[in-house]
Amino acid sequence: MLNWEDIFATRSSRMKASEIRELLKLLDRPDIISFAGGIPDPALFPDEEFKAAYADIFSGSAVNAALQYSVSEGYKPLREWLTGEMGKLGITCSADNVFIVSGSQQGLDYLGKLFLSPGDTALVTWPTYLGALQAFNAYEPNYDKLALSGNRTPESYRKTAQEAGGKVKFAYLSADFANPTGETVDRAGRERLIDLADELDIAIIEDAAYQSLRFDGEAIPPILALEIARKGDINATRTIYCGSFSKTLAPGLRIGYVVANADIIRKLVLMKQAADLHSSTINQMAIAHVTERGFDAQVKKIKAAYSKRRDAMLAALAKYMPESVRWTKPEGGMFIWVTLPEGMDGATLLAKAIETKKVAFVPGKAFHADGSGANTLRISFSCADEKTIDEGISRLGALIREELA
Amino acid sequence: MLNWEDIFATRSSRMKASEIRELLKLLDRPDIISFAGGIPDPALFPDEEFKAAYADIFSGSAVNAALQYSVSEGYKPLREWLTGEMGKLGITCSADNVFIVSGSQQGLDYLGKLFLSPGDTALVTWPTYLGALQAFNAYEPNYDKLALSGNRTPESYRKTAQEAGGKVKFAYLSADFANPTGETVDRAGRERLIDLADELDIAIIEDAAYQSLRFDGEAIPPILALEIARKGDINATRTIYCGSFSKTLAPGLRIGYVVANADIIRKLVLMKQAADLHSSTINQMAIAHVTERGFDAQVKKIKAAYSKRRDAMLAALAKYMPESVRWTKPEGGMFIWVTLPEGMDGATLLAKAIETKKVAFVPGKAFHADGSGANTLRISFSCADEKTIDEGISRLGALIREELA
Structure with a gap:
């Protein structure tokens, strides 16, 4: 009686809450530097342009169609x-x-x-x-x-x-x-x-x-x-x-x-x-x-901001990471992918990073359909300024060095 | 090669364009009185209230969250x-x-x-x-x-x-x-x-x-x-x-x-x-x-308008329909359901109604999972004024009488 699992479609067994996502939900804390998000920086939104767009829709003859x-x-x-x-x-x-x-x-x-x-x-x-x-x-x-x-x-x-x-x-x-x-x-x-x-x-x-x-x-x-x-x-x-x-x-x-x-x-x-x-x-x-x-001016503005942050993150990685850590050098986007030494676990590292270093990222295993990739992690440069990026990567580098020691 | 049907999921065979919908697409013609739609009357939209809502969102501190x-x-x-x-x-x-x-x-x-x-x-x-x-x-x-x-x-x-x-x-x-x-x-x-x-x-x-x-x-x-x-x-x-x-x-x-x-x-x-x-x-x-x-004032406004139209449609049906036609008496909503004499076909009637009487509705068969209901049809009172409703039902009644003769 009301055992929903008995009447759900078979597909529902593959809809599970992600433990990582649950963990990352806690990261709205201002004391934590988070590279976990994959979201655009709201400071770069074209809010004035959208304001004008909605105002125009409601001032014109398109309002009935819009609703x-x-x-x-x-x-x-x-x-x-x-x-x-x-x-x-x-x-x-x-x-x-x-x-x-x-x-x-x-x-x-x-x-x-x-x-x-x-x-x-x-x-x-x-x-x-x-x-x-x-x-x-x-x-x-x-x-x-x-x-x-x-x-x-x-x-x-x-x-x-x-x-x-x-x-x-x-x-x-x-x-x-x-x-x-x-x-x-x-x-x-x-x-x-x-x-x-x-x-x-x-x-x-x-x-x-x-x-x-x-x-x-x-x-x-x-x-x-x-x-x-x-x-x-x-x-x-x-x-x-x-x-x-x-x-x-x-x-x-x-x-x-x-x-x-x-x-x-x-x-x-x-x-x-x-x-x-x-x-x-x-x-x-x-x-x-x-x-x-x-549109073009907006894209230009975003790219200018994100490319500086990408540069800052690549520079910080080179400065703070031990030699056994590798990472990608993206020509765009929002993400850098880090490969830790074999045997090191991204999820374990995240728990320690939040607790002891106040820095966050996404462990890479969830991105692998076969459950491999335990020693990988994703860091995003889209939402942090250059100074914060340097500080966060420095903390992460220190933690990895401690783990390797 | 590029025979998509071979690689679509089995479910795709049940996604078909509706012939009726294709027919009704043609009904944006201003010379046709359409009771086919099931859409709200745009004249009743709270457009001033929505205009204020979007303007407020863009004037306040919620704008970043909104986007x-x-x-x-x-x-x-x-x-x-x-x-x-x-x-x-x-x-x-x-x-x-x-x-x-x-x-x-x-x-x-x-x-x-x-x-x-x-x-x-x-x-x-x-x-x-x-x-x-x-x-x-x-x-x-x-x-x-x-x-x-x-x-x-x-x-x-x-x-x-x-x-x-x-x-x-x-x-x-x-x-x-x-x-x-x-x-x-x-x-x-x-x-x-x-x-x-x-x-x-x-x-x-x-x-x-x-x-x-x-x-x-x-x-x-x-x-x-x-x-x-x-x-x-x-x-x-x-x-x-x-x-x-x-x-x-x-x-x-x-x-x-x-x-x-x-x-x-x-x-x-x-x-x-x-x-x-x-x-x-x-x-x-x-x-x-x-x-x-x-919200309550808006709902009250809509109900006042629609109930007058429902009344007009029920009155017109009583006035123009032959005795062998039956219909529901809804206490709300947007629709009345009409049952024609057994043997009369709603889809055939629609084609004639559009061509000879410039009036439209939805044949009822599509609403039946087993393909029954050929002698039924749906008419909506939400988008027409009382005078138009009287005229449209009068045309439909005349057509049905001709068919029965």
């Missing part, structure tokens, strides 16, 4: 603005290829829902974005490790999927300044991924959440752009591009987008109609208003 | 305001029992996701809300007809579910002025439903989208309130209450709520964290702002 139900595919002017932006990246498309979602996280959830039956296989990198694993888990997949180099054959992916009771359905990855590693997949790696997907006849889910936050180095075309260049038309491609306004403008409005083959978009629109009808009309209008009046 | 990520369970002040509102309905609860969703449609989607494995059974009325069927379809259930009177035994539901390859998981219904029928389940029917759910050990999903729009007659406590009265504590209940601001304030913000046993809420919060993180922060704040400053 009313709207179409599941999204607000047309925003979709049209996005076709222009996509064009600049080599993704030639029309509004029929653009679908508005309530944050790119929703795009990942919908794509899991569209492709995965229980037992099907999703290819993901080790490590990968934790939120993608959480979104896909609801559809009860098996995970296999996506290798972008080395000599793993397409046949071996097929075989592993078959043994797990399903088919390979897609490869998911973040190609630019990935969460959690900060790393970028080079052009050759992207081309090899398209080859692999063609060979396996699967989709590619390209998570572009951080793509516009490149501080230096040369931009590499999105996987979708490379595939369009190869095949001549977005409607002949298999790459599904998930974009976000959460890192460039503001996450609180929950507006993101998916750009893909029109066959996929039509299916996603039907799915959204059934799942939540449409994303907030007024927020889509506000985003459209702000993008049309100065 | 930032927030917790998956929802904005605390709004959840707390809702506990007070729920208390007035006999639903004694705390903020731990309240969860904010992106429209109550999302609540239905999440509940389907939480309970239904493929082949499980959902009990629904014949007819029922089309959007609920669409939301649940993604989880590949079987449907069985929920009978609130008569002598169907609990055992017979169990047996049918077993034959379909699963278990009965929940009964879904809208108890007040339901979409599409406008009908209300009486107190005895609600009590019998709780008995049945206890007997079957299943959940009840109470869709309360129209509950606050009662124009006359005596209010009946929500099913959840009756169950709390019986069992003493919301955390001992199995009824999950889905509420909406879309009919009372405005649908374009996509803010609704679920009120239930805290065990269920915790599970839904985890699900939302994985699916879209949280509902729009700024919109939750705006709704909280407006509710705290005059």
